[in-house]
Amino acid sequence: MSMQDAVARFVRDGDTVVIEGFTHLICFAAGHEIIRQRRRDLTLCRLTPDLIYDQMIAAGCARKVVFSWAGNPGVGSLHAFRRAVEGQGGLEIEEYSHFGMVARFAAGAAGLPFWPLRDYAGTDLPRANPRIKAVACPYTGEALATVPALNPDVTIVHAQRADAQGNTQIWGLLGVQKEAAFASQRVIVVVEELVDERVIRSDPNRTLIPAMIVDAVVVEPWGAHPSYAQGYYDRDNDFYVRWEAISRETARLESYLDEFVYGVTDRAAYLKKHPGLTARLEAKARISAGVNYGF
Amino acid sequence: MAVVAARELRDGEVVFVGIGLPNLACNLARRTHAPNLVLIYESGAVGAVPDRLPVSIGDPALVTGSLMVCGMADVFQLFLQNGKIEVGFLGGAQVDRVGNINTTVIGPYERPKVRLPGSGGAAEIAIHARRVLIVSKLSPRAFPERVDFITSPGERVQRVITDKGVLEPDGPTGELVLTALYPGVEPADVQAGVGWTLRCRPNLAQVAAPAPADLRLLRDELDPQGLFLKT
Numbered sequence: 001m002s003m004q005d006a007v008a009r010f011v012r013d014g015d016t017v018v019i020e021g022f023t024h025l026i027c028f029a030a031g032h033e034i035i036r037q038r039r040r041d042l043t044l045c046r047l048t049p050d051l052i053y054d055q056m057i058a059a060g061c062a063r064k065v066v067f068s069w070a071g072n073p074g075v076g077s078l079h080a081f082r083r084a085v086e087g088q089g090g091l092e093i094e095e096y097s098h099f100g101m102v103a104r105f106a107a108g109a110a111g112l113p114f115w116p117l118r119d120y121a122g123t124d125l126p127r128a129n130p131r132i133k134a135v136a137c138p139y140t141g142e143a144l145a146t147v148p149a150l151n152p153d154v155t156i157v158h159a160q161r162a163d164a165q166g167n168t169q170i171w172g173l174l175g176v177q178k179e180a181a182f183a184s185q186r187v188i189v190v191v192e193e194l195v196d197e198r199v200i201r202s203d204p205n206r207t208l209i210p211a212m213i214v215d216a217v218v219v220e221p222w223g224a225h226p227s228y229a230q231g232y233y234d235r236d237n238d239f240y241v242r243w244e245a246i247s248r249e250t251a252r253l254e255s256y257l258d259e260f261v262y263g264v265t266d267r268a269a270y271l272k273k274h275p276g277l278t279a280r281l282e283a284k285a286r287i288s289a290g291v292n293y294g295f
Numbered sequence: 296m297a298v299v300a301a302r303e304l305r306d307g308e309v310v311f312v313g314i315g316l317p318n319l320a321c322n323l324a325r326r327t328h329a330p331n332l333v334l335i336y337e338s339g340a341v342g343a344v345p346d347r348l349p350v351s352i353g354d355p356a357l358v359t360g361s362l363m364v365c366g367m368a369d370v371f372q373l374f375l376q377n378g379k380i381e382v383g384f385l386g387g388a389q390v391d392r393v394g395n396i397n398t399t400v401i402g403p404y405e406r407p408k409v410r411l412p413g414s415g416g417a418a419e420i421a422i423h424a425r426r427v428l429i430v431s432k433l434s435p436r437a438f439p440e441r442v443d444f445i446t447s448p449g450e451r452v453q454r455v456i457t458d459k460g461v462l463e464p465d466g467p468t469g470e471l472v473l474t475a476l477y478p479g480v481e482p483a484d485v486q487a488g489v490g491w492t493l494r495c496r497p498n499l500a501q502v503a504a505p506a507p508a509d510l511r512l513l514r515d516e517l518d519p520q521g522l523f524l525k526t
Contacts (some may be wrong), residue, residue, distance in 0.1 A: 022338050022367060023353020047367075048415075071412030073351035074314055074522075085410045095399075097414035098337060099371040106368050118376055122395075122448030123418050128404045172358045173338045174366040230355050237350045286359055 003190070003223075003266060006216040007033045010186045014063075015153040016043040018184065019052060022175035023073060024230060027158035027190050028052050029223030029267045035059040036262060045150060047101045047176065051226065051243050054078040055261070057091065058253050064092035066150070068101045075240050079247035095129050100147045105176045107149035108183025116144040155184035157209060158224045160232060162189050163197040166214025169206040172230025181209045190218045192232050203290070220267045222278065233281040297323060297513060297524070298505035299477075300384070300430050300456045309333045310382040311375065311420055312343075314352045315523050316430045317384035322348075322517055323509060335374060337416040339365050348518050371416070375423045383424025383451075385417055389442040390431050392491050393469045394449025396421065397442035404444060414446050421447030429455040433488025440491040460485045461502065465494070475500035 001009075011017060011034055019027050031052040034042075038061075044053050045066040050073070056062055058080035070081050084091035096104065099119055107115035116135060126132040126145070133146050157177045162168040168189045170177065181187045189209060194217070200207060226236035246256050264270045271277065300320035304310060306329040312321045322345065325332045334343045338353040342362025349357055358364055365373075374380060387396035388411050398417055402408030421427055429452055431437055449469060455462040460482075461475040472494045473485055478501065486493045518524045 023351050024338075024355070067413065069412050069415035070410075073353070077412075082410045086407055095413055097418040098367065098416040099375070099419040102367050102371055117372075117419075119419050119422060121422060122445065122450060123414075123422075124399070124404075124445045125414065125418060128399070128444070171364075172355065173340070173353050173364065175339070176367050178366060179368060228355055230358055234355060235351065240350075283355075 001216045001218055003029055003033045003218050003220055006188050006218050007037055010154050010188055010215055011037075011039055012153070013039055014041045015039075016045060018045045018152040018155040018180050020046060020155065020175055020177050020180045021158055021224070021227060022047060022173055023235070024173040024175065024228060025158040025170065025177070025224050026050055026052055026227035027156050027223055028225060028227060029220045029270075030156045030188065030190055031056055032261045032270070034061060035257065045152060047098055048073070049078060049081060051078070051240065054080045054243070054247055055257065057081055057084050058247070058250075059257055059261070062091060064094065066094040068096045068098045072240060072243060074237070075244050077244075080253060083250070094131065095125070096132065096147060097125065100132065102176050102179070104147045104150035105179035105183050107147070108151040109179040112149060114146045114148050116146050118144060120145045150183060152180065152184045154186040154188065155180045156188045156190065157181055158190045158229070159208070160191065160229055161193045161195045161199070162191045162217055163195055163200050163211070164217060165197070165211035166209070166217045167197070167200045167207055167211045168209040168214065169200060169203070170208045171206060174208065178208045181213055186215045187213050188216045188218060189214050190220050190223050192221050192223070192229050194219045202293075204293075222271055223267050225277070225281070228281075231283050231286075233278070233283055236281060296430055296432075296456055296458055298509050299461065299502055300428060301327070301509075303428055303454060303456070304329050304332055304382060307331045308381045309335060309379060310384065311335050311337070311380045311424055313384050313386060314349065315386060317386065318349060319513065319517055319523055320430070321384070323513060326512060326517070327509065335370070335380065337367065337370055339367055339370055341365065341374070348522060350522065371419060375419055378423065378425075380424045381426060383420040383427045385420060385427060385429050385447060386431055387417070387429065387447070388437065390429055390438055390455060391442040391449070392440050392471060394429065394452035394455065394464060394471055395442050395445045396429065396447040396449070397444045398446045399444040401443055417447045421449070421451060424451065426453045427451040428453065431455065431457060433457045433459055433485065435488060435490045438489045457485070457488070459488065463496075465496070470494070472496050473499065475502050477502050478504050
């Protein structure tokens with residue numbers, strides 16, 4: 001399925017949308033298509049909103065952001081996010097810590113209403129977010145923090161490879177993609193490479209997301225840039241640094257969106273606008289030896 | 296600061312590594328006196344051996360050659376909440392008199408003057424790591440008497456490593472007091488960067504100057520572009 005079709009069919013106005021991936025495998029291609037199709041009133045959830053949600057906030061897609069760390073990693077601020085929160089932007093926020101967000105996805109994926117965790121004692125986070133509550137352990141009486149399950153309408157996961165049915169393999173940093181996908185009503189998988197089912201079956205331990213929970217498979221090489229895909233391409237740290245200046249001024253950010261999001265139809269067109277990019281970031285080979293699955 | 300922070304780490308310890316100076320300190324320790332230091336990053340890399348300076352906490356170089364890569368549910372539940380982390384390294388926009396850290400907002404939460412990134416894993420690192428070390432540059436704005444928002448509680452803080460000296464909690468209140476000075480620094484220089492009346496421990500220790508070999512390693516190999524050392 002094309003990215004255009006997948007977003008048109010599975011991402012709707014007002015949806016709770018998750019594009020996960022912790023630094024690794026963040027699907028910018030899907031975020032850009034959501035911007036192009038002008039989705040509105042989305043509740044955007046991610047541990048780290050990153051540049052992709054900064055762009056989606058700037059483009060007017062978001063009503064609310066649910067998160068645990070909203071910065072530009074190693075660089076500084078997400079300026080569109082900050083403008084929307086510090087000023088009269090009217091962007092709603094719901095804030096946790098990383099463990100809290102992970103636990104929310106874990107509860108959603110396990111079919112439970114909440115998740116207990118030993119956290120938040122002595123912090124101001126429960127005061128800032130009344131959805132962080134506490135429960136007494138029925139066995140010991142210990143007070144444990146709780147967070148509510150997060151069950152997104154749609155989760156979008158970028159991956160190295162999947163077969164046509166959507167059996168999806170990821171290696172490198174795994175983030176919370178498995179939990180987010182299992183917690184979600186609908187799942188779109190976007191891959192660098194479509195492979196035969198035999199390739200998946202040759203290494204089943206590497207499958208993170210099974211086809212039974214996947215609604216659409218989109219093949220979009222370099223779809224995670226400026227994030228990265230282990231074994232395919234490196235993170236574009238230079239772009240993350242450049243985002244600081246681009247996002248600081250509304251006009252500059254808008255002209256970025258005009259040129260690189262609205263101004264292209266898909267990832268292939270986006271790549272054409274970045275000559276030299278693939279040569280600069282292509283990964284070197286570090287092949288794993290593999291294991292014997294015989295019996 | 297990176298060198299002084301590195302000295303806090305003992306060989307064989309399990310350390311939860313933050314980005315920036317903590318990351319430099321951990322990799323310096325690993326390359327010098329603590330070759331068996333186990334670096335765990337919240338992104339899921341366990342026993343990482345990055346052969347370039349990770350700009351972000353999720354850098355691909357943390358994966359290549361590491362002992363284990365797991366999902367974040369495992370990082371926070373099996374390692375951190377389950378008590379497997381000995382040292383947690385934190386920085387922060389504000390550190391207060393009792394070691395509470397704020398990385399959330401300057402000003403009131405609902406109408407922030409400056410919106411900072413938020414907790415990330417810092418709340419639970421401060422709660423679960425057995426020893427918490429803070430690395431932060433002194434200034435009255437960075438060291439107010441009380442933080443605007445407690446992102447990470449100060450109970451487990453054992454040392455605050457600054458650019459002029461070292462602070463440690465003292466007595467039942469855990470008030471931070473000056474315990475060691477860098478060469479050529481007076482207590483008044485440290486007081487100038489702290490927003491409360493700073494008490495000094497009698498017999499202030501002198502922090503040894505960094506060895507030339509450590510500086511060379513930091514400047515030539517660990518952070519040749521000066522990404523984090525300039526601050």
